[in-house]
Amino acid sequence: MNSGNRKSENLKFRTRAIHVGNEPDPASGAVIPPVHFASTFRQPGAGEWGEFDYSRSGNPTRAALERSLASLEGGCGGLAFSSGMAAIHCVTMLLESGDHIVAGCDLYGGAYRLFHKICSRAGISVSLVDMTDAEAVEAAMRPETRLVWAETIGNPLFTIPDLTEIAEIAHRRDALIGVDNTFGSPVLVRPLEFGIDIVMHSATKYLGGHSDCLGGTLATHDKGLLDRLYYVQNATGAVLDPMTCFLVSRGLKTLDVRVREQSRSAMELAVWLQQHSRVRRVLYPGLPEHPGHETAARQFGGLFGAMLCFEVDGSFEQTKRVCNATELFGLAVSLGAVESLIEQPASMSHASYDAADRARFGISDGLIRLSIGLEDVDDLRADLEQALGKIG
Known part of the structure; x- marks a missing residue:
């Protein structure tokens, strides 16, 4: 889990994509940071913890990617997962039995399957609604609705929700709102700027950009929410491996x-x-x-x-x-x-x-x-x- 570098805030998007999280290696001067494959890290003493201890909990290469992601999305931090579906699953694990999800009907098939075939086993229900229709979204909300899930560009029918509008609806009803920005990428739109709580990417797609890696990401502007998501990720272990983190970081430079x-x-x-x-x-x-x-x-x-x-x-x-x-x-x-x-x-x-x-x-x-x-x-x-x- 890592947050953005505030010194980079005034740099343009393309510059941040190349430099934030890709600082030269201080030990060797290498312009490309090394890939850290270590699964565990030596500690200064018994009961004394350094920045990294075990790669499921944190890894320098993953932390660098998460720093880049947070910078590009304008968030306080990011998380890198083993797949896009693992990232969405992490969000749903914030919910409890009896909770309800309102999701867009123009929805990636994997998310549809997760909500209807997996979350349902835990007693979490879902209603699909046209996210471009504010009245329909409002009508679908229930007292037990805890999550609204949309896509910046619906898959596959290309519906475009008004992000500010649906964020306001969710927040009025004390629900979190997350969006899948895979089709858009942060080049087109940065949902956190519109009041969205969580932005997700299948890093397999535009972030990686070369059909050679599988990964997912989350970013948020709320430190408390980031800590909750990190806790779930660390407890369940669906983290992105160092080599794939390197490939996604490389992809971001040309995004x-x-x-x-x-x-x-x-x-x-x-x-x-x-x-x-x-x-x-x-x-x-x-x-x-x-x-x-x-x-x-x-x-x-x-x-x-x-x-x-x-x-x-x-x-x-x-x-x-x-x-x-x-x-x-x-x-x-x-x-x-x-x-x-x-x-x-x-x-x-x-x-x-x-x-x-x-x-x-x-x-x-x-x-x-x-x-x-x-x-x-x-x-x-x-x-x-x-x-x-x-x-x-």
Whole structure:
């Protein structure tokens, strides 16, 4: 668990991503800090504790990453976990039997499964609601609601909640509010600035950025809340290993450049797909027609992210055929890396949804999700064109 360096507050985002938590090694002068693989640390005396004692409780390499994260999110501290789901699970372990969660209906399939299939075993209930509808969120709140959970960009339908509005609703009812900012990344939006209590990332995605690591993070602006989350993490042990901490720290150094370039390509492809004869609709918050466009423009500061969905004019099998036909777009779950990916949510990332809920919340069989990488946008457009031609 580590907090941000106050001396860095006046530095710009990209500069902090490179320098905070990546200070030169004082012992050797190496410009890249060493990776500390030690599982345990020698103490000054019996009953006397140094800064680190056992790597589950704290590790210098993990502490450096957590310092970087806290700086980029504008929080008092951060925590690094073995996966994004481990991070969300840690938040839910603040709850007790009989408590209630209000979550967005446009929700990552893994979070849906955790809330409905795991938290339910502990007597914790969940209600799914449209997070863009303040009245619906208010109506879903109960006396026993202790957590509101949303996504800055809904997965996979790209709903954009008003963060300030839903934070105020949660706080009026004495509930915590956490958001998954994986699709957005701190380049687009820093939810703590909007009154959110906890911001979560699957570090596997944009933070790492190269499809070579698995991790998750939490950050908060409240020291007491940070201490509670750290206690759960230390007690349960889902910490991020030193090598992966190094890989995520390395990814953060190019995060700003990558997300900006990927967002530009996504915007160009979204506009092109809108005009395609085989495409029924395009879901991308950068399009003026998107119902969350104005909210996204206000909260994201001019960028709209590198994720988009489109619905093909075809059957379930024809949709699968398109996904199977791409050459540059890799057919895979996950997102946020330098290579572009394609998937069918109904059969892949959101297959854990009950079929009735997929239908109720609009996750259609014809929906295709794209993660736009750093390839030349002309090559990506050509790949989609030939794949869409396979609909027949």
